[in-house]
Amino acid sequence: MHRTAVKKVVRENVLDANDALAQANRTRFDRAGTYVINMMSSPGAGKTALLERTLERLCTELRLGILEGDVQTTLDADRLARFHIPLVQVNTDPGFGGECHLDANMVHSGLPELPLDEIDLLIIENVGNLVCPAEFKVGEDVRVMVYSITEGEEKPLKYPLMFRSADLVLVNKVDLLEHLDFDMQQFLGHLEAVNPGVRHILTSARTGQGVEEWCAWLQQRLPPRLRE
Amino acid sequence: MHRTAVKKVVRENVLDANDALAQANRTRFDRAGTYVINMMSSPGAGKTALLERTLERLCTELRLGILEGDVQTTLDADRLARFHIPLVQVNTDPGFGGECHLDANMVHSGLPELPLDEIDLLIIENVGNLVCPAEFKVGEDVRVMVYSITEGEEKPLKYPLMFRSADLVLVNKVDLLEHLDFDMQQFLGHLEAVNPGVRHILTSARTGQGVEEWCAWLQQRLPPRLRE
Numbered sequence: 001m002h003r004t005a006v007k008k009v010v011r012e013n014v015l016d017a018n019d020a021l022a023q024a025n026r027t028r029f030d031r032a033g034t035y036v037i038n039m040m041s042s043p044g045a046g047k048t049a050l051l052e053r054t055l056e057r058l059c060t061e062l063r064l065g066i067l068e069g070d071v072q073t074t075l076d077a078d079r080l081a082r083f084h085i086p087l088v089q090v091n092t093d094p095g096f097g098g099e100c101h102l103d104a105n106m107v108h109s110g111l112p113e114l115p116l117d118e119i120d121l122l123i124i125e126n127v128g129n130l131v132c133p134a135e136f137k138v139g140e141d142v143r144v145m146v147y148s149i150t151e152g153e154e155k156p157l158k159y160p161l162m163f164r165s166a167d168l169v170l171v172n173k174v175d176l177l178e179h180l181d182f183d184m185q186q187f188l189g190h191l192e193a194v195n196p197g198v199r200h201i202l203t204s205a206r207t208g209q210g211v212e213e214w215c216a217w218l219q220q221r222l223p224p225r226l227r228e
Numbered sequence: 229m230h231r232t233a234v235k236k237v238v239r240e241n242v243l244d245a246n247d248a249l250a251q252a253n254r255t256r257f258d259r260a261g262t263y264v265i266n267m268m269s270s271p272g273a274g275k276t277a278l279l280e281r282t283l284e285r286l287c288t289e290l291r292l293g294i295l296e297g298d299v300q301t302t303l304d305a306d307r308l309a310r311f312h313i314p315l316v317q318v319n320t321d322p323g324f325g326g327e328c329h330l331d332a333n334m335v336h337s338g339l340p341e342l343p344l345d346e347i348d349l350l351i352i353e354n355v356g357n358l359v360c361p362a363e364f365k366v367g368e369d370v371r372v373m374v375y376s377i378t379e380g381e382e383k384p385l386k387y388p389l390m391f392r393s394a395d396l397v398l399v400n401k402v403d404l405l406e407h408l409d410f411d412m413q414q415f416l417g418h419l420e421a422v423n424p425g426v427r428h429i430l431t432s433a434r435t436g437q438g439v440e441e442w443c444a445w446l447q448q449r450l451p452p453r454l455r456e
Contacts, residue, residue, distance in 0.1 A: 042270050042271045042272065042356070043270045043358045043379055043383055043386070043387065044270065044376070044378060044379025044380045044383060070386055071359060071386060071387055071388075071389075072385065072386055072387075072388060073382075073385050073386050075382050075385060075386060098359065098363070098389060099359075100328060100357065100359035100360050127359070128270070128358065128386075128387075129328065129357055129358070129359060130271045130356065130357070131299060131326065131327075131328035131355070131357060132328050132360075135326070148272070148378065150272060150376065150378040150401070150404075151271055151272025152272045154301075154303050155271055155272060157300065157301050157303060158271070158298055158299060158300055158301050158303060158356075159271065159299055159300075159356075160299075160300060161299075161326060173378070176378075176404070176407060176408075179404060179407045180404075181434070206409070
C-alpha cells in the first residue's frame, strides 16, 4: 500500500508539471494562431495512413504542420515528407528512456523546429498506445482517436480513458468489415457507454471512405478566419 | 536536460525495485514447480483468442493457471472462465493509477489467489501495449509476443524493445493475409533485424492455424517432468 501511495504522489506531481507545460504550449499556439490536433490510437490502427489522406485533401487549403511522435525511427515522418510541409520528428527513446506517449515537454522540445506563425493547423501524431497518451495533455485544441475495427468491439470498456477523452473517433479499416467477426453496433454501444454523444466517422485510409466527412468536421472546428 | 536526468534516475530506481520483486516471484514459481509465460501484444492482437485455443489444446494435458492483466474490466477473464482453471484478474486501474503494463508487484499481488503448487503452467496475459510491458520483468520463464499482421510491417523497427525481448513471436490473424497489403517477408526481415534468430510461428486464432505448432514449442520448453 505504501508503495502504491508513493507512486500515486509521484504520478500526480508528474501530471501537474505536465499540465503547466501543456498550458505553456497552448499559449504559444494561441499566439501563433495555430489550431492543434492530438491524434491517438493503438499501434498500427492507421494514423499515418489517414494522415496521408488528410494531407492530400487539405494541403492546398490550409498551411499544415506535423509533429510526429515515435519511440524510435523516422519511418512515419519519411512517409509524410513528400507533402513538403513543416514536419518534426520527436523520438521518445533517446532522451526520455523509451516513453510510451508524448507529454507536453516532448512536444515543447519539437516546437523550435516548426514555423508556428506559418502553420494554421498542426497535427500531432502521438505514440501508438491506448493507455498513457490520454493522460498527458500537450496543449491541443482537440483529441482525435483512430480506432481500427481489427482490435475488437470491447476496447472502449477496457481502455475507457482514451475513448472518453476523444472529441472524435475515426473508426478505421472499415474496408475489412466483411472479413472480420466485428459487431459494429456492439462497438458503438460500448463507445457511447464510456463517452456519451461522442461523434464518430467510419473511415478507410485504403479506399478513402469517410475522409471527406472527417476533413469537413475538422474545417468546422477551425477558427472562422481559417474556414473556407 | 535536468528534468530528463531526474526522470532517468527515478526510472532506474523503479526498474531496480521491479527486478528485485520479479526475482521474488521467480523464487516462488520455482518452489511451486510452475513454468511461467508472459504473453504480450498491442491491444486487440488476439492474445485472449489464442489463449482460448491454447487452453482447449492443453487443458487435459497440463494443470494450467491464468493471470489476466487489464486496465479495467474482467472481460478477458470472463471469456476464459469456461475452462474452469485457476484464474485471477489483476486490474491496473484502481490500485495503481491506470498503469499500461503489469509489473512484478502487480503480479505478486495476484499470486495469493492462485494455487501455484497445483499449477504446472501459468500464463500471464499482459496489458495490451507495445512499449512498457517489455520493460518490466515479472518473474517469467519466457516471453511470448502476439503480433497481428493488421498492424503493419514496420513495427519491429518502431517498437524494438518488445520484439527484442520476445523468445517467440506468434504472427497472428494470418487468415486475413489475402485481404491486407501486408508484406510478410518485409515484416520477418524487420523482426530478424531487431531480434536475430528469434523463432516465429504463423497463427490464426480464428482457423486454428499454427496452434498445434505453438503448443508443441511450449511443451518442449517445459521441464522434463511436465512433458508428455
